[in-house]
Amino acid sequence: MTPSRPARFGMVGSGFRAHFFQRLARDLPDRFALTGVVSRTAERRAEVEQDWEVPAVGSVAELLAGDRPDFVLLSVPWDVAPVVLGELVAAGMPSITETPPAPDVPGLRALWADVGASGLVQVAEHSPFMPAHAARIEMVRRGHLGRPTSVQVSSTHQYHAVGLVRALLGVGFDEVEVSAKEFVAPLVNPLSRAGWTDDDEPHDATTTLATLDFGDGRSALYDLTDNQSRNRLRGNRLVVRGSHGELIDDRLMRLTGPRTIVESHLIRRQTGVEQDLPGFDLEHLSLDGQVLYRNPFEGARLGDDDIAGASLLAGMAAWVGGGAPPYPLAEGCQDHLVGRAIVESAATGRTVRTAVEPWGR
Numbered sequence: 108m109t110p111s112r113p114a115r116f117g118m119v120g121s122g123f124r125a126h127f128f129q130r131l132a133r134d135l136p137d138r139f140a141l142t143g144v145v146s147r148t149a150e151r152r153a154e155v156e157q158d159w160e161v162p163a164v165g166s167v168a169e170l171l172a173g174d175r176p177d178f179v180l181l182s183v184p185w186d187v188a189p190v191v192l193g194e195l196v197a198a199g200m201p202s203i204t205e206t207p208p209a210p211d212v213p214g215l216r217a218l219w220a221d222v223g224a225s226g227l228v229q230v231a232e233h234s235p236f237m238p239a240h241a242a243r244i245e246m247v248r249r250g251h252l253g254r255p256t257s258v259q260v261s262s263t264h265q266y267h268a269v270g271l272v273r274a275l276l277g278v279g280f281d282e283v284e285v286s287a288k289e290f291v292a293p294l295v296n297p298l299s300r301a302g303w304t305d306d307d308e309p310h311d312a313t314t315t316l317a318t319l320d321f322g323d324g325r326s327a328l329y330d331l332t333d334n335q336s337r338n339r340l341r342g343n344r345l346v347v348r349g350s351h352g353e354l355i356d357d358r359l360m361r362l363t364g365p366r367t368i369v370e371s372h373l374i375r376r377q378t379g380v381e382q383d384l385p386g387f388d389l390e391h392l393s394l395d396g397q398v399l400y401r402n403p404f405e406g407a408r409l410g411d412d413d414i415a416g417a418s419l420l421a422g423m424a425a426w427v428g429g430g431a432p433p434y435p436l437a438e439g440c441q442d443h444l445v446g447r448a449i450v451e452s453a454a455t456g457r458t459v460r461t462a463v464e465p466w467g468r
Contacts, residue, residue, distance in 0.1 A: 113140040114424030117170045119191050120182035121146040121155050121163070123300070124205055128180055129159050131417050135407055139420055142176045145169070167194045178202060178423050180231065185210035189218040196222040201427050203229040203419065207266050207443035208436060215440045219466045222436070229423060229432055230439025233415035234267045235274040242373055242392040242400035243347065243354065244274050251361055251394070252349025261330035262343035265446030266439070272319065272327045273442065275347050280437070280467025283445050285459045287317035287329070287452035298337045317449045329449060359394065371395050379408075389414065437466035 113136065118125055121144050132141040143162040146152045152163035164170050170179070179195055181188055181204040188204050195202045208230055209218045222228050234240060247255050258272045272278075293309035317329040335341045347354040352361030357373035371394055379387030388408045391401040404417050422433025441464070448459040 110138065110424065113138055114178075114420060115140045115142050115174075115176045116420065116423070117142050117144070117176040117179045118182060119145040119167060119170070119179060120205075121151055121159075122182060125180075125182035127413065127416055128182070128420065129161075131409075131413060131420060133159075134409070134413075135404065135417060138404075138417070139424075142174045143170050167191060167198070171198055171200060176200075177427050180420075180423075181205060186214070189214060189221065192218065192228055193221050196225045196227050199227070201227050201229075201423070203231050203423050203433070204439075205231045206439060207446070208439050209443070212444060212447055215443060216465065219436070219440060219464070223466055228436040229419075229426070230434045230436055230442075231416075231419050232267065232270045232434050232439055232442060233412065233419060234263060234271045235434075236415035236418040237411050238389060238392060238400050238402065238414055239357075239373070239375070239411070240271055240274075240345075242394075243345070245399040246354065246359070246373070246394060247275055247277075247347060247349070249399075251352060251359060252347060252354060253351030253361075255347060255349045256324055257326045257328070257346075257348045259328040259330070259344070259346035261335070261341075262345065263336050264331050265449060266442040268329055268331065269319075269445045269449075270438070270442040271345075272329075273438075273445075276321060276325050276327070278321045278325060280441050280463060281322060282463060283322075283448065283461045284320040285317055285445065285448040285452045285461070287315055287449050288456070289453045290314045290316070294332065294338070295340060296334055296338055298339060299334065300337065315449065315453050317452065319445065319449075373399070440464065440466045 129141060132139040141161050143164055144155050145167055146155055146163050155163040178201040181191055183191060185207060189209050192202055192204060209215045235244060255276050258275045260268045260271055291311050291313050294312040295307055295309050297304055312333040314332040319327040332341055345356055352359060359371045363369050374393050376390040378385045378390060386408060388405055389402045390405060391398045393399060404414055419433055426432050444461055444464060448461050452459040
């Protein structure tokens, strides 16, 4: 159901990731309206006003003094986010910050001490909102695997991967034991953020392998190679194991009765292929004829990453209207805490055990 009016949001930051959310406001004008953008330099503000056709200002105070938005999205450097969040919370403005919410563990603790009790801050962790991942999470929630016990993820880095693992296992803020190691091997790197590199020669790339022990029989294996999310020579892999079955990417094996093991597949209904004329779009993902995920933005022809971003914006709009929070600050802090433990263990060669932090108490 389309809301009666678009959700109105402001942005702090105008870089690479901010452009994703600006595009969503442009492509979904019935759902989202970008009221203004804070950018540091006069030159960049002029570019934003020309290219994005929205007002650009130099401070949060100016953003809130004008056409006041329903909420503000931050897309700024890690060390800047806590400062801006403090300013927004002081103004009583609901906010959502790009990942991670602070640069390091001391920064997370300081941020929580500053704004955690306000209840005004969410985190734009998109991984659990990706359509295929959302369908897998729903599959686990419906009990198709029994009790989930382990996750193996090889697709995205640190806090993104941790957020996905935690969602699939249903773990909260308990202590986690992390053991990681790095391996260096040659790999061609055809694509970067800027596009094709036109470099077909192998270069040293680091792969990080880490085991995560969440206790009570729950574990995860983290596997990531440098630039994996953009390097198409390395695929995405996800395994979820449970007491009654196993999911390998989109293939589910499970016990359904005495001496009965069945195989099912997560099916993506994608229009616009061959003689399907309505245009390229995601309709839904299903398992054995039961829809696990339905695209809430069908008709906009968005890619999966944009669907996840739009879902976060829609979640923010629902939250400021009295609904459930899309991704609370405590969850984002925990994701980054465990992600930093992976980095620390890989760098030192030692096992790292996280503590229960203030946001988890």
